[in-house]
Amino acid sequence: MALRFQRRIRIAPGVSLNLSKRGIGASIGPRGAKVSVGRRGVYGNVGLPGTGLSYREKLNKRGGRNAGGARSDAPISPGKALEQHLQAGGNVVAHVRVDESGGFTIIDEQGRAYDDSEVRVLRKYGGEGLRDMLQQACERLNADLAALATVHQDTLPPRDTPVFESRAFPEPEPQRRPRVEPTLWSRIWPPAARRLEEENERRAEQYARTFSEWEEAARAFNEQERLRRARETELVITDLDAMANVLEEHLGEIPWPRETNVSFDLGDDAGTIAIDIELPEEEAFPDVEYTLAAKQPKVSVKKIAATRRRTLYRDYAHGVAMRVLGEIFHRLPTVQTALVSAYRPDLDAGTGQPTESYLYSVLVTKLQWREINFQALADIEPPATLERFELQRKMTKTGVFKPIEPLGIEALASAKG
Structure with missing residues (x-):
């Protein structure tokens, strides 16, 4: 009965919906940047694609969801902090949970429910996106009715004549990790050269072991497929x-x-x-x-x-x-x-x-x-x-x-x- 899916629906620049079996989420913000919201605060994450480099900083250092706005000693409401964060180009992840009674809760990616002031901000900036998420939730809850009527x-x-549908081995072939190339330091310093060679040997041994295990599993799978083919095309008669x-x-x-x-x-x-x-x-x-x-x-x-x-x-x-x-x-x-x-x-x-x-x-x-x-x-x-x-x-x-x-x-x- 399990059904697993994921869809991404583009609804506006900087706003998208993420649908999965565990919930429906919205991401609001520019590409390449993300804000994580949790009990410990709000963190900004910025990465440079293709470089492996990233930067992480706590944004609401004075508490609340104040992220990216000007620092102030005066306390502000969580909703105001969230709005300032969005106005500054920040990113917020939100999920909608609908219970069997029809009530719904908007939560962050850490599972903490947004309060009323924050929900008002999310409705303001999410607009039709929130309705789209709720509509998808209704369809998911009603999917059982459709499945029963259309079995x-x-x-x-x-x-x-017998029919046989072959299946491919589901596990992809493991890939060999590239060798670590020598550096100037390893060329002139023997201990560095030894460590580099040891790392390359370790990678080669790990690949050989992983490939051997994959090959053995693939052989066993193919043997089962051979037996299944014989059963479904010859013995079945x-x-x-x-x-x-x-x-x-x-x-x-x-x-x-x-x-x-x-x-x-x-x-x-x-x-x-x-x-x-x-x-x-x-x-x-x-x-x-x-x-x-x-x-x-x-x-x-x-x-x-x-x-x-x-x-x-x-x-x-x-x-x-x-x-x-x-x-x-x-x-x-x-x-x-x-x-x-x-x-x-x-x-x-x-x-x-x-x-x-x-x-x-x-x-x-x-x-x-x-x-x-x-x-x-x-x-x-x-x-x-x-x-x-x-x-x-x-x-x-x-x-x-x-x-x-x-x-x-x-x-x-x-x-x-």
Whole structure:
């Protein structure tokens, strides 16, 4: 479920937004200079590109966030100090954190919250930048809703021949550090020459050791790739264990937005498969969404209607089946018929013992699966897609399920015959 990204959006000269999974930050100031704000004060950092030279100085030596402005013995508010700093061309890093209730806090890169006077200054100088950051935060908080409703959109088309997607060794080859060139001093002073030679020997030994470790890891990776290729292009046609390993590996790589357990049983002739999907509870789905107010930098939290939440659950429950069927008919060339049944954990009303309530059971052949337009998955409604096949289900239009008796193995046998 993990998603990692980073974007930089230019919004004005000297102002940019930095987006990452841990938060959204704004940098304000000229290129090549940066101000770090923390409990110990404000520090200015200036570097000369390409030289490795830099200069660091504490800017608010008399306390507060006074950075770059004229020194004064009279105390000033943190907001005034921050404004003076920005007017002097300084740089400030700010992050926005939005909590589940919609409240947000603006913090510096050390994790300290800006006070009200400083926030007013940031709004004044950040302008629309703050709204942009809050909008991005809302989209990130609502991403879960979109993922649940669109899980079927990555469904793969069927294939009759094995498919193998090679992977490159992810670690880059280590680079040799350049030798330290002799100086005039090392040429005329033997101890300096010895130290230089020892440093070059140390670098050479370190490179040889690092390269050897990298080479060994690359060989092991390539051997695993060779075995995976054999499993996914040759053994997957004849070996039931290889088929199970291939399907298990690829199902496990899917970033399911909710914990979804899949179990399966391959037929003895490798032409049929039965799958059970354990769906999450409806209560595990989000019940609120976040929106940015029209004019104010404010995040509103809106309760999702019960009908919409059930519809979301309905679409996810059927979308999971489409995604699993796609993996089966794409990865396992010999499978021609698949039986998919989905259930969720329940309690027996008579005994109170844990049981399962099956929501639907569908029988699909590869020939039928080919009728789907996999180029238009965004326009497909998963519940309607499964209705094209032999489907056992009791459900209202809004997604209220009643337990059903799933199709049995005899259904597989009859479809095969």
